[in-house]
Amino acid sequence: MRGFSAMASPLRRMAPITVRQNSRRCFSNSPNLQVTWGFIGLGRMGYPMARNLRAKLPAEDVLFIQDINTAASKKFLEENPEGVRIASNVREVAEKSENIITVLPEPHHVSGVYKQMLEPPSLLKDGFTAKERLFIDCSTIDPMTSQSVASAAHSSKQGRFIDAPMSGGVVGAQAGTLTFMIGAAPDVVDKATKVLSMMGRRVLHLGEQGAGLQGKLANNYLLALNNIATAEAMNMGIQWGLDPKALAGMINISTGKCWPSEVNNPVPGVIEGSPASRGYEGGFGISLASKDLKLAIKAAKESKIKLALGETAQAFYTEVENAENCKGRDFSVVYRHLGGKE
Template sequence: MSVSPALSLPLRRVPVTRTLPSAVRLSRFHPRAFSTSVQRDATWGFIGLGQMGYNMAKNLRAKIPATDTLMIRDVNEDASKRFVKEIQEIARSSGSEPDSLKVVIAENARDLAEQSTVVVTSLPEPEHVKDVFHSILRQGELPALEQERLFIDTSTIDPASSKELANAIHTTRQGRFVDAPMSGGVVGATAGTLSFMFGASSQTGQLVERVRSVLMLMGKKAWHMGPPGTGVSGKLANNYILAINNIATAEAMNLGIRWGLDPKTLAEMVNTSTGRCWPMEINNPVPGVVETAPASRGYAGGFGVSLMNKDLRLALSAAKDSGTPMALGDIARSVYNTVEEEHRGKDFSVVYKWLQDKSEAK
């Protein structure tokens, strides 16, 4: 089998997890006819149980039929074990047997892909996504299933890498690869209200509807942006705006407060005026203005500054590749580089605290 150059990277050694004794072991997948609807006794795969993926997988397990099996895989063994335990507790609380909601910890990504008709990946960086798909494809052709195997990557990576992965899957006829990054953060992943933007061939209308039906199990909106690669392109465009708006919101709030304005009054005014934006209304960076925002709990949780910095880096790299000027990009990148160094692990709205500290130092 020939593999795209994008997948020829050396595979990192990944620790092997063992299936918990209490988890239900999976029988081989029983082939069924193609359908865009959720079918019974299906096998679903989910790779990547980070802050986003963990909650997305929980919603997936909750929404698929109880008789279906969810296979999970993460390099963090504790995350996988915690997931199984949590699903078992959910089953108990509903009066069912602990193993009534079938969850299996896969030995590796290849084993998961062999047995799943739908494989969802949620991983941090392009190299992690490439490593996973390399480990799936390097062992040759996957077992044929009556229903076409569907790979949905919800990671935010660069468009070029995503297109190369799609090409590797499609040219070797291993299934369909769809790029489907999301917006909504950890709060949206937990509540199942994420908005997905996905890239998939529209030559077969059934594919688009099948993808949308899967994504709606984890979110509330699913936008078909165009052919492969357009999902991540749309996401990076959106997050470029978010990165700039977040800095502008932090600067404006810091300025207004230093002028003597009440922060809540200022925010309420802006949110009914032309400056209204998500960082001001929902994720306000000033502690106490929005009680549910990360700023009101020490900038914990939310969308990490490192992730925002990564998305901005990917957006600027893709813009450079396409010869597109970005007047504010380098300035914003400099800000996030510094803030990440000083406040690593915090929500990206911590830019406000960084500005506040700079103001007080003068």
């Protein structure tokens, strides 16, 4: 399905929310209809995503934020004082928000957070709003965990859940240029697209719930393999005496061309400004590449899909990740671990 560009107009106002009249009431008496939003997970990706979301929302809307790192929540509020509230826990986010976005590190974090939000299953009765929620999980996790969480949300009829992993890294999150791959029922795609377009440039609907993650993991599996293959090919040619830039230039107009060869070449000096040319700083961390590869292999095994190269590549990434001169670096540092000339 064709990706969508960012929406210029704000999200259409929804029906008035049912408000519990108590001391926690934090809306004004403005005649404008307000929409409440929730954002859980203010890490390296989530923080700039939440900032971009708040900047695109109408002034009268309220964004409830929550992170296990209370310092991150406080800092966000200090930098974005208008229309932001810190929730005391994730259940409060669920109770007070119509649209909830989660950006979490690992599958068990996603399971735990959604369990706290969905239990007891009384959001529509006792919550800040009586509307059915829209839960958008932007975490990169395994499809089975995501489907389990979706089942809990849908069977309790408290909300609609979609998976929306993203591509673009921290730089894309900061610039608002992320690409989201979503798995969602057709009738919720337009609404989800409007929400995600406030934090990114493209939204690609790949199919029903779970399809976004499956697409993301398939892509990152290929990326992980291409990264190793590019490092090996570049090292091979350079060891034979070829000029690194000439070799890369030839590859990039030939059949070996791929993102790791053309954009993120692992040899220092070949691509100006690339992580390799900055001591392998920044970029797509080796630990994240290893994590996504593990998730892809796990999901493939669960579906009884045969892989020829995955486990060999995973063993190599684990080796690189644990090497003292490679820890915390961009995943193109595999070239260094191969003994490549720097």
